Amino acid sequence: MPRVVVDVMPKPEILDPQGKAVLGALPRLGFSGVADVRQGKRFELEIEGEASEEVLAQVHQMAETLLSNPVIENFTVRVEDASGAEVLA
Amino acid sequence: MKVGVVTFPGSLDDVDAQRAVRIGGHEAVALWHGDHDLRGVDAVVLPGGFSYGDYLRCGAISRFSPVMTEVVAAAERGMPVLGICNGFQILCESHLLPGALIRNTEQRFLCLDQPLRVENNRTPWTSSYDEGAEIVVALKNGEGSFVADAETLDRLEGEGQVVARYLGNPNGSLRDIAGICNERGNVVGLMPHPEHSVEDLTGTGTDGLGFFTSLAAGVFA
Numbered sequence: 001m002p003r004v005v006v007d008v009m010p011k012p013e014i015l016d017p018q019g020k021a022v023l024g025a026l027p028r029l030g031f032s033g034v035a036d037v038r039q040g041k042r043f044e045l046e047i048e049g050e051a052s053e054e055v056l057a058q059v060h061q062m063a064e065t066l067l068s069n070p071v072i073e074n075f076t077v078r079v080e081d082a083s084g085a086e087v088l089a
Numbered sequence: 090m091k092v093g094v095v096t097f098p099g100s101l102d103d104v105d106a107q108r109a110v111r112i113g114g115h116e117a118v119a120l121w122h123g124d125h126d127l128r129g130v131d132a133v134v135l136p137g138g139f140s141y142g143d144y145l146r147c148g149a150i151s152r153f154s155p156v157m158t159e160v161v162a163a164a165e166r167g168m169p170v171l172g173i174c175n176g177f178q179i180l181c182e183s184h185l186l187p188g189a190l191i192r193n194t195e196q197r198f199l200c201l202d203q204p205l206r207v208e209n210n211r212t213p214w215t216s217s218y219d220e221g222a223e224i225v226v227a228l229k230n231g232e233g234s235f236v237a238d239a240e241t242l243d244r245l246e247g248e249g250q251v252v253a254r255y256l257g258n259p260n261g262s263l264r265d266i267a268g269i270c271n272e273r274g275n276v277v278g279l280m281p282h283p284e285h286s287v288e289d290l291t292g293t294g295t296d297g298l299g300f301f302t303s304l305a306a307g308v309f310a
Binding site: 010013014015017018021066067069071072 | 145146149153181182187188189191192193194195196234236237238261
């Protein structure tokens with residue numbers, strides 16, 4: 001069963017208070033060298049049948065309609081195999 | 090007037106909103122998220138709370154509930170709709186209002202007596218106020234920071250669609266925006282809670298009552 005992954009990230013121009021809080025916490029824990037952190041969401045959709053172009057077009061629609069809010073977020077869609085490696089659709 | 094108040098799974102302030110509607114001189118009609126009709130109401134309030142647990146994004150799932158199909162259609166015909174807090178988030182997710190509400194800049198859930206300035210008293214929800222009136226109502230939110238792109242913000246300001254502004258910005262909302270309306274003015278979204286400020290016995294006074302008495306003035310299209 002192919003897995004389609006949708007990554008949703010806050011748009012670059014939108015302030016990301018959660019990412020900022022993580023960024024602030026890292027040096028307090030002794031981690032250095034991180035210039036910025038942005039926090040997003042990852043959706044894993046297990047697809048029945050093949051991850052055809054038609055299916056991927058549908059996933060794009062799902063991402064636009066429900067999974068992301070296009071006012072504040074961008075998204076990407078990709079296909080993974082069972083091992084988590086990216087498959088070229 | 091008959092004013093519908095929608096209850097979603099996870100709404101918290103629906104009963105307070107119904108009470109505010111009655112104190113404002115109207116009949117409150119309880120509407121359920123699964124309803125396919127608006128039971129003949131003349132206006133609708135979407136109350137505060139955490140509909141669907143705020144899962145995915147605040148208001149993102151409520152937007153697709155059956156009653157919202159009816160609310161969107163009625164709003165497009167000119168029916169007055171007021172979204173408070175989570176209701177504001179639902180209106181943005183439904184694209185009835187522009188912009189979005191994101192997490193407060195300081196990451197904290199806020200609960201305050203919040204001073205506001207009423208910038209637009211030409212909506213059916215604000216006509217009881219003088220333009221520029223300064224009021225204090227309850228504010229309680231975790232994701233109340235209003236954002237939109239600069240062009241949208243300019244348009245909102247230019248067209249008088251900013252309904253209320255914070256005096257002392259609590260949550261990082263761009264241009265201190267606490268509430269906005271659509272182009273027609275019948276759909277208003279407000280982050281603070283006027284329904285909690287309608288009686289002297291509780292809350293911050295009665296400054297919020299104007300949102301519920303304004304309807305009687307009947308200035309809507």
